[in-house]
Amino acid sequence: MMRYLDGETISDEEIMKCLIKGIRHAVIFPVLCGSAYKDIGLGRLMNAIIDYTYPAILNDFVVINEKTGEEEIRDANAPMAALVFKTTSDPFVGRLSFFRVFSGKITGDSVIYNASRDHEERIGTIFTMRGKTQIPLKAISAGDIGVVAKLQYTSTGDTLSDKNAPVKFAPIAFPLPMYTRAILAKKKGEEEKVATALSRLMDEDPTIIVTKNTSTKETLISGMWDQHIEIIMERMARKFGVEAVLKAPTIEYRETIRSSAEVEGKHKKQSGGHGQYGHVVIKMEPLPPGGGFEFVDKIFGGAVPRQYIPAVEKGMRESMEHGILAGYPVVDVRITLLDGSYHTVDSSEMAFKIASHEAFKKAAEKSAPVLMEPYYNLDVLCAESMMGDVIGDLNTKRGRILGMQSLDDGMSCVKAQVPYAEISEYAVDLRALTQGLGTFEMKFDHYEDVPLKLAEKIIAERAALKEQ
Incomplete structure (x- = not known):
């Protein structure tokens, strides 16, 4: 800088030398213009990568030694270590694992060790990709990127290493998804195809998370943005030939009560011959948040025979699945069975379950029910x-x-x-x-x-x- 301010002439070679040094020390960040779609500037980009950045084989890298648990700095001459950075699903070949070799080399028709899964993998033919064209290779050396098909246990982010000198790379920090939709098959009967396609797409893109909501029975797909999910839908249709529709996920509202009530429920039916009779007296009261459900049996003297009490509890649990306000599950409730009566001939488990349903409904109506979100x-x-x-x-x-x-x-x-x-x-x-x-x-x-x-x-x- 002082030479420049003093008016000295600085040669292009000196400028380029300082520029390259700044780029390699991550102080200067070059910006190049081009278009992959129109094939403009790609040659200049490739030349810039070669001229301005460190050759991959000269870059040191940090790993965690599996034996000591400590970080180590290694170079390309260390035992074999590679990172699987991408996974794709090919309709004809199957799963393709892309890996970058940091040290040593990986050869075809060999066995390698997956340090992340503690499992050995059998490798067949290895190749590199030129567009969609697969070019078979005998070996992939340090600094190069290779592809292998049909690895059983390996996923994106896994470390492949020498079993005698096992190491792990720091896991790739993927951003958490921020946008969630419920996904359904567009055509009836294609639910299994949609599930298979989503499983393969999750292998390709770790920022996608697919879960099953046990409460709403919905399959949920989460991604970064709405456009991200739309791209996933397009890829699913194009690569796997299955279409799905998206909708807003069902909000998991809950119902509970804010006061106590004591009621009775009676089911009595006579239809000629064998009838039905069940009678229960219960107390419903609220529990603290997170209390779930409690059933307390306070029957004395056989007012409700012991064999029918499980049916009463089952009837209460069934009633809690659909609250009286909007049909959402009821939570944080204690039910105490206080009294009841039975008939030696007409009473049955079904009769006591129906009586329990009636008692639950009456008690909920009198216990200040509320809707929660x-x-x-x-x-x-x-x-x-x-x-x-x-x-x-x-x-x-x-x-x-x-x-x-x-x-x-x-x-x-x-x-x-x-x-x-x-x-x-x-x-x-x-x-x-x-x-x-x-x-x-x-x-x-x-x-x-x-x-x-x-x-x-x-x-x-x-x-x-x-x-x-």
Whole structure:
């Protein structure tokens, strides 16, 4: 710099030497323009990679020694170590694992050790890819990228190493998904095809998570954004020939009670011959949040025979699956069986189950039933200049701001608790607020009562849906 300020002439060779040094020390970041679609500038890009960056074989790398558990710095002359960085599914070949060799070499028709899974893998033909064309090779040396088909135990992020000198690379840190949809097969009977396609797509893209919600019986697919999910749907149709539809996931509302009630339920039916009779007296009372369900038997003197008490409990559990307000599961309730009566001929397990259903309904109606909604802890990462917009938006979503934290590089983190009903589309909303620069993580925390007017709306919509 001083030579330049003093007016000295600096040669192109000196400038390039300093430029390359800055790039290799991650101080200078070159930007090149081009178009892969139109084949413009690709040659210049390839030449820049060769001229400006370190040859891969000269790069040292950090691994964790499996025997000592400590980090080590190794070079290309160390025993074989490779990282599987990508997995794809080929309709004809099957799973293709892409790996980069950091040290040693991998040869075809050999056995290698997967240190991440503690399992040996048999390798057949190895090859490299030129577009979609597979070019067979005898070996892949340090610094090169290779592909192998049909590995049984290996997934993206796994380390392949020498079994006599096992090491692991630090796991790849994939971002957590931020957008979730329920997915259904477009055509009836193709549910299995959709499940198979999603499984293969998860192998290819670790940022996709597919889960089964046991409460709503929905299959949920989570990705980074709405466009990410749309791309997954397009790939599923193109590669696997199966189509699916997306919809907003069902919100897992719950019902509970806020007071106690003591009622009786009686089922008596005479239809000529053998009749039905069951009679129970119960007390329903609320439990603390997370208390689930408790059944207490306080029968004395055989008012309800012992063989029918399990049927009473079963009837109560069945009734809890569909609450009286909107048909959502009931939680945090204690049922105490206080008294009852029976008939020596007409009583049966079914009769006592029906009596239990009636008693549960009566008790729930008298125990101040309420509708609850799930609340999530939300951590939003955004530029400090956008924090006001983010907080204002969360306030409109019935959110509670728990705190704010300033981070490095002009970033801030906003912590809040928000009902899930307001943030099921938050990935889209945040992208619009922050010009695509904001990210967030959310985790279920607890349930809270739904505001009365909103609860009335939800109950009415649920009732209309049942009538259809």
